[in-house]
Structure formats: C-alpha cells, structure tokens
Amino acid sequence: MIDMERKVGKDIVHKGHDDDVLIYDARHQLPAWLPAAIIQQANLDPADLDIVNQAYRQDSDRLVLRSLPTVIGLDELEQAGLSACLPELLACYEKATDHLILTGVWVLESIEAKLAQLLGYDDVLDVGQRRQVHDVLKNLDGCPQQGLLYFTLFNDTSNYFFYRKHHEHVPGLMLIEVARQAMYAHFYEHSGYARGEVSISIVDLLSSFPRYTESSFQVDVLVGDYAEVAQPRARKVDKRARFFQRGELVADIRLLGEVIKMPVFKRMRNINFDPACWFRPLKGIRHDVLIHLESGRHLAGRLDLLSMAGLQMQCDSPVGALDTPTRGHVYLYLENEGMISLPVQSLLESDGPKGRLLKLQLADLDTQLRFKWREVLKQYTYFSHEEPAPARAAEQPLWMTFDQPSPMPEQRIEA
Structure with a gap:
C-alpha cells in the first residue's frame, strides 16, 4: 500500500x-527541451540551478531532458526492438534520412519509458525530481507551459x-x-x-x-x-x-x-418535495428517534418513514395516553451532520405489522430548517410511496362543503 x-x-x-x-x-509533464538562455537569464540560486542541471543536459543552445536522446538512429531503434514505435515518435521527433531529431517540446512519459531501452538513456526522473524541476521552471519567464x-x-x-x-x-x-x-x-x-x-x-x-x-x-x-x-x-x-x-x-x-x-447550483438543486410523498431512510441517518414533548415526557422508537410534513416511527410497546396538546420536538442523528431537531405539532398512534406505529405531524418549519430538512430527504432517503389525499365523505354533497361556495342557483322568492 x-x-x-x-x-x-x-x-x-x-x-x-x-x-x-x-x-x-x-506531477506535471516537463518540457523535453528549453532554450538555455531561459536558465542563463533567470539568475537562479545555486540550489535551484542544481535541480535543473540534474534533470537537463546542455545540447548546443538548448537544454534537453537527460532521459531523451536528441538524435536517434533508425538502426538504433531496430536494434532496441522499437521500430514499431516510429509512428508515435514522429509526434515529437522529425525524421531525416537515417535518423530522428528531437523537435517537439512535449514528449509523453510513455514514450520516455520506451526510449529508456536505448543505450545511455535509462536514467528517468522519478516523481519527486519531476516535482522539484517543475517548481523551479513554472516561475521562469519564457519557459514552455502546457498545463x-x-x-x-x-x-x-x-x-x-x-x-x-x-x-x-x-x-x-x-x-x-x-x-x-x-x-x-x-x-x-x-x-x-x-x-x-x-x-x-x-x-x-x-x-x-x-x-x-x-x-x-x-x-x-x-x-x-x-x-x-x-x-x-x-x-x-x-x-x-x-x-x-x-x-x-x-x-x-x-x-x-x-x-x-x-x-x-444550489438554486438549481433546490427540489420541492410534495408533503404527500413518503421516503424510507438509507445509510447516513440513524434509525433511533427520540421525541421530547412539552409536557416533559420522552418517547423513543425506530425511524420508519419521512416526509416534508412528518415522520413515522415504530415503537415496541404502546405509547399510552398522551397529554393534549402533543407538541414537542423530535431528534434524529445524521452521521456527517450531527443532531437535527424538528418541531412536532401532533402525534397519532396506530397498530402496525411489527408493533405500534407513531405518526408525527411536524409544525411549520422556518426557512433555514425547511431547507435543511429538504436536504436530508434528498441525500439520505429513497421514495417509498405517495399518500393519497383524504377523500370527502360519500354522504356529504359537494355543495355542503364548508370551504366551497354553494353552486346552487338562488331560488326565486314568490310574492
């Protein structure tokens, strides 16, 4: 490791x-060669100059990376079993009659490793040396940069x-x-x-x-x-x-x-969840739930479902009679966030397949807490089902509902 x-x-x-x-x-890719004048005019301190000289050798008016040959004879390639590499070498070497001349500023490390098979060019720089050389060259005016x-x-x-x-x-x-x-x-x-x-x-x-x-x-x-x-x-x-x-x-x-x-980005990812949509908790959120009521009573259970409007939890034993009103706070623990507290408006107990179910209706959340709770549903849960809207009583005519104006026409008053 x-x-x-x-x-x-x-x-x-x-x-x-x-x-x-x-x-x-x-590590950064280093230039295969650079004009010697760049180093001469840079007035490097002795330590930095030594780093460059350890990596590059003087070749006429330029400095060439020590692991790269300036000229490669085609017969050398053949003897080293590198004839098949000629097409990729032509991306950085120019072909003359019977040899190749280094012209490209950038030579891939993969090509550099292959050329190490040539006699005298097996001294390839390690990662630490490459980093040191780059740290010196990156600040020099006129030094080739490719990113x-x-x-x-x-x-x-x-x-x-x-x-x-x-x-x-x-x-x-x-x-x-x-x-x-x-x-x-x-x-x-x-x-x-x-x-x-x-x-x-x-x-x-x-x-x-x-x-x-x-x-x-x-x-x-x-x-x-x-x-x-x-x-x-x-x-x-x-x-x-x-x-x-x-x-x-x-x-x-x-x-x-x-x-x-x-x-x-946050505005684009600001998903609005329908309160009728219920979600199952996934990893990242503990299933242990604690409720603290204003009356001073504490309830505990296991998290079962979540929605923007409430939670559902399982209890091993009946909750029993609850004080009215049943307001308080519910506490959940997120592994990477810590404790989150939500205001509870009411509780409803019912029978479940594995014991008692306790359904919590949340009170109104302020803007910050509402955003936080929405992020919890987005990151820690997966959709379970959508709860149907409560149906109207069958025996109650539509015109008798209290929240709708009566659609019946006004009756004429006879004289």
Whole structure:
C-alpha cells in the first residue's frame, strides 16, 4: 500500500473518504527541451540551478531532458526492438534520412519509458525530481507551459465497489471515475477557481478503450484541456484523460461540462418535495428517534418513514395516553451532520405489522430548517410511496362543503 500523503486530497476530487481517492503521485509533464538562455537569464540560486542541471543536459543552445536522446538512429531503434514505435515518435521527433531529431517540446512519459531501452538513456526522473524541476521552471519567464498533469492510478483490487466481482482487468467504470477525479484535480489547479466556489456539471462523456487495462501493472493518467489551454475562469470544461500501461494507450476519455457558481447550483438543486410523498431512510441517518414533548415526557422508537410534513416511527410497546396538546420536538442523528431537531405539532398512534406505529405531524418549519430538512430527504432517503389525499365523505354533497361556495342557483322568492 502507498503512503496516504501521496494521494490527491479527497476534497479536491469531491470525495468524503480517503479510501475513495483513486489517484496519487501527481506531477506535471516537463518540457523535453528549453532554450538555455531561459536558465542563463533567470539568475537562479545555486540550489535551484542544481535541480535543473540534474534533470537537463546542455545540447548546443538548448537544454534537453537527460532521459531523451536528441538524435536517434533508425538502426538504433531496430536494434532496441522499437521500430514499431516510429509512428508515435514522429509526434515529437522529425525524421531525416537515417535518423530522428528531437523537435517537439512535449514528449509523453510513455514514450520516455520506451526510449529508456536505448543505450545511455535509462536514467528517468522519478516523481519527486519531476516535482522539484517543475517548481523551479513554472516561475521562469519564457519557459514552455502546457498545463498537463500526470497521476498514477491507485488500483486497489479489494475496493468494495469496483471489485465486488472478481476482475482480471481494471473495470471500465473505474477508469471513468479515475478520469473524473483527475479532471477535478486538474481543474482546480489551472482554472483560477477556488475549491467550493463553483461546481462542474457534466454535459457529455466520450470514452474509448483500445486495450484491456490489466490489474497487475501500473497505470498512469495524463489529463489536460482537450484542444488548447483553457482561459482562466472559463465557463466551459473540455478535458481529456489518457491512460497508459507499459507504454501503451489503454483508455482515452473526454469530459465536457459547464462551470456553475455555487449559489446558482444550489438554486438549481433546490427540489420541492410534495408533503404527500413518503421516503424510507438509507445509510447516513440513524434509525433511533427520540421525541421530547412539552409536557416533559420522552418517547423513543425506530425511524420508519419521512416526509416534508412528518415522520413515522415504530415503537415496541404502546405509547399510552398522551397529554393534549402533543407538541414537542423530535431528534434524529445524521452521521456527517450531527443532531437535527424538528418541531412536532401532533402525534397519532396506530397498530402496525411489527408493533405500534407513531405518526408525527411536524409544525411549520422556518426557512433555514425547511431547507435543511429538504436536504436530508434528498441525500439520505429513497421514495417509498405517495399518500393519497383524504377523500370527502360519500354522504356529504359537494355543495355542503364548508370551504366551497354553494353552486346552487338562488331560488326565486314568490310574492
């Protein structure tokens, strides 16, 4: 198992527990080369200059990443068994008559790992070194910047969700969740928005899985903006996550979304529940319920159903005679929120299939408590049924109801 501090923070990827974080060892992609003049003009202190010199070597008027050859003979490729890599090398090397010349500023770590098979280029930088180099280069004027982030997938095959069924490969659903987490981490580092200032609403998700992702080997994830670097505080999200295993692309996922400021997001998610709808409690809310009446009496039971207008609980024994009026408060405990108290207007006891049922009618809730209770129903419950409206008495004509004006015509008064 890895050290937990190597994982990305759970808040950054919108998770509540460290166990749910699936990415670690975050690092930036380093430029394959940069003009030597940038370092010469930067007046770096000796420690920072040593970090750069440990990672780059002088090659004419530029500095080249020490793990990358500037020139590769085609015969060298063949001898190392890398001839099949020529098409992807042409994305960053230019082909001459019998050799390749490094021209691209950005070379993928997967290509870098393959080129380590060439004689003299197996000294690849580790994660700590890459972070140190990036911290020096990011503040230098004129230094190439692309905003690409690498992560390593934390593939815990005992994960309760993704590996409930035994798999010999990483499930595609897990890769999609890893992509989402990596994109959130990338967004908060490069967008200009602070955590908690906005939410991202996913509009579209496109995925491709050219190969199975094996469970037995490391998987690295490269995430960045899809087409070009997004402008600071942009309102649209278009990101791409590419997964590499043993130098090969195994998955490619694109996420498109919109940035929504939190006050707007909360208004959009402000669901109104019909008081006739009843819900069953799920995980996150304790089933033990305590009622304190104004008379000083206490009642306890197990939570059965909830609605915006009331609660239903089961009691092991009869409640007995209740004082009138039966006003008071009911107390429930939410695992991540603590105790919540709701005002009770009345109680009604009845027989149930497993004992006695106690139905609580809530008093009017103020705006803040009403919002809080609505969030409880939204997050901790699942719909059970809708209670039908009480029917009118069959023997009572419609025109005799007290809340409706009489539809009968006025009778003529005879003289």
